[in-house]
Amino acid sequence: MKFLICLLALSFWNLTASSSRISPHGLEHKQPKNFNIDIGKTVVVGQSGATHFKTIQAAIDSVPSGNNKWIKIQLQNGIYFEKIVIPMEKEKIILQGNNPLEVIIQYNDAGQASSSGPMIVNAEYFIAINVTFKNSYNSIASVVPYKKIKVAPSIVLLADKAWFYGCSFISVQDTLADLVGRHYFKNCYIEGAIDFIWGGGQSLYEKCVIYVKAMMNVKGMMNDEMVKSGAMLPGFITAQGRQSEQDTSGFVFKFCTIKGDGTAALGRAYRGYSRVVFYATNMSNVIVPQGWDAWHYKGEEDKITFVEVKCTGEGANKQGRVGWEKNLSDTDIDFLINTKTFIAGDGWMTTLPSSLHIYIKCLGKLALSSVNIMLMLPLYICILYSLIKHNTIIYLFYYILQLSREF
Numbered sequence: 001m002k003f004l005i006c007l008l009a010l011s012f013w014n015l016t017a018s019s020s021r022i023s024p025h026g027l028e029h030k031q032p033k034n035f036n037i038d039i040g041k042t043v044v045v046g047q048s049g050a051t052h053f054k055t056i057q058a059a060i061d062s063v064p065s066g067n068n069k070w071i072k073i074q075l076q077n078g079i080y081f082e083k084i085v086i087p088m089e090k091e092k093i094i095l096q097g098n099n100p101l102e103v104i105i106q107y108n109d110a111g112q113a114s115s116s117g118p119m120i121v122n123a124e125y126f127i128a129i130n131v132t133f134k135n136s137y138n139s140i141a142s143v144v145p146y147k148k149i150k151v152a153p154s155i156v157l158l159a160d161k162a163w164f165y166g167c168s169f170i171s172v173q174d175t176l177a178d179l180v181g182r183h184y185f186k187n188c189y190i191e192g193a194i195d196f197i198w199g200g201g202q203s204l205y206e207k208c209v210i211y212v213k214a215m216m217n218v219k220g221m222m223n224d225e226m227v228k229s230g231a232m233l234p235g236f237i238t239a240q241g242r243q244s245e246q247d248t249s250g251f252v253f254k255f256c257t258i259k260g261d262g263t264a265a266l267g268r269a270y271r272g273y274s275r276v277v278f279y280a281t282n283m284s285n286v287i288v289p290q291g292w293d294a295w296h297y298k299g300e301e302d303k304i305t306f307v308e309v310k311c312t313g314e315g316a317n318k319q320g321r322v323g324w325e326k327n328l329s330d331t332d333i334d335f336l337i338n339t340k341t342f343i344a345g346d347g348w349m350t351t352l353p354s355s356l357h358i359y360i361k362c363l364g365k366l367a368l369s370s371v372n373i374m375l376m377l378p379l380y381i382c383i384l385y386s387l388i389k390h391n392t393i394i395y396l397f398y399y400i401l402q403l404s405r406e407f
Contacts, residue, residue: 111151125351128163158181183203201251259284260284272297
């Protein structure tokens with residue numbers, strides 16, 4: 001019954017929603033048109049036309065300090081060349097675009113890992129939907145020596161309780177500075193070459209695409225020449241900074257895909273108790289055989305928790321892996337891959353706008369395109385008839401309201 005109800009709810013939702021688009025990243029981006037329940041205020045940002053603000057920073061500045069109601073900043077299509085800072089006292093901000101291919105926040109900045117890039121988030125309860133965060137500083141990295149690549153994050157997260165859906169993060173080194181707090185990423189695209197998901201965050205990445213970008217060696221070879229000569233330098237996907245056995249931080253990748261035009265290890269230990277888990281992730285041949293690197297903690301590998309469980313693809317072949325990769329119990333794995341236990345034990349995700357829960361919950365149960373929905377319309381009519389006949393139509397609307405509580 002739950003399946004039928006969710007199917008019907010999603011059907012009507014999509015019949016009234018804008019059409020979905022498939023990005024070159026392989027992700028389907030859908031726009032939650034009814035994402036207004038629980039929203040205290042909506043402001044529109046755009047570079048032309050009838051908008052409230054021309055810049056994103058101006059919209060954020062308009063949010064009152066100590067804000068306790070969700071404020072949605074709707075972004076019109078365009079490239080926003082800005083360095084945006086969300087202060088600690090401005091919580092509950094939603095940054096929403098129509099499609100990450102058309103809504104891009106970009107800046108050309110490098111140097112400090114915690115203060116460079118187009119977006120710095122210091123406030124709790126931050127949500128971003130269908131937005132690209134891009135640091136263009138190393139955009140010519142394919143034609144400069146490796147040693148000239150600099151730290152250039154696309155976003156810096158310095159607060160707890162952040163949620164990203166359908167977003168893209170693009171740079172070369174230290175792309176996603178997941179530094180502090182609990183964060184959830186779903187259906188996102190993350191691109192880089194060196195330590196491009198890094199920090200001391202406690203985060204779950206679900207159904208994300210991780211793209212390993214090719215680097216040059218110190219001789220300054222072009223990419224094509226590198227590939228032909230076999231001189232391509234491997235990078236590192238993660239550099240997680242867990243600092244003690246009691247530290248609850250770690251990066252967990254669930255149902256993700258790893259691909260690219262370069263090569264990389266799954267991660268290296270940024271701190272002595274680094275923790276990274278790849279679960280049911282498809283890995284292409286971009287992953288180097290050894291898989292992991294202890295970095296500055298060689299000889300202390302017993303403290304490091306690097307794990308692969310139920311992964312597939314050529315890159316998941318364990319032949320050649322480091323001998324100190326961990327094997328966790330089923331109980332430990334279940335704890336780490338479960339959103340409620342690993343990052344939302346206090347229930348903070350249930351306090352997000354209810355319409356967000358409903359949309360994502362239904363989409364997760366059954367992701368159908370508008371074309372498929374129209375083709376299956378006769379089935380939906382039969383389902384509706386059955387619900388009416390058995391006096392269960394009232395439960396359809398009741399169940400939709402309950403979806404957020406189950407998230």
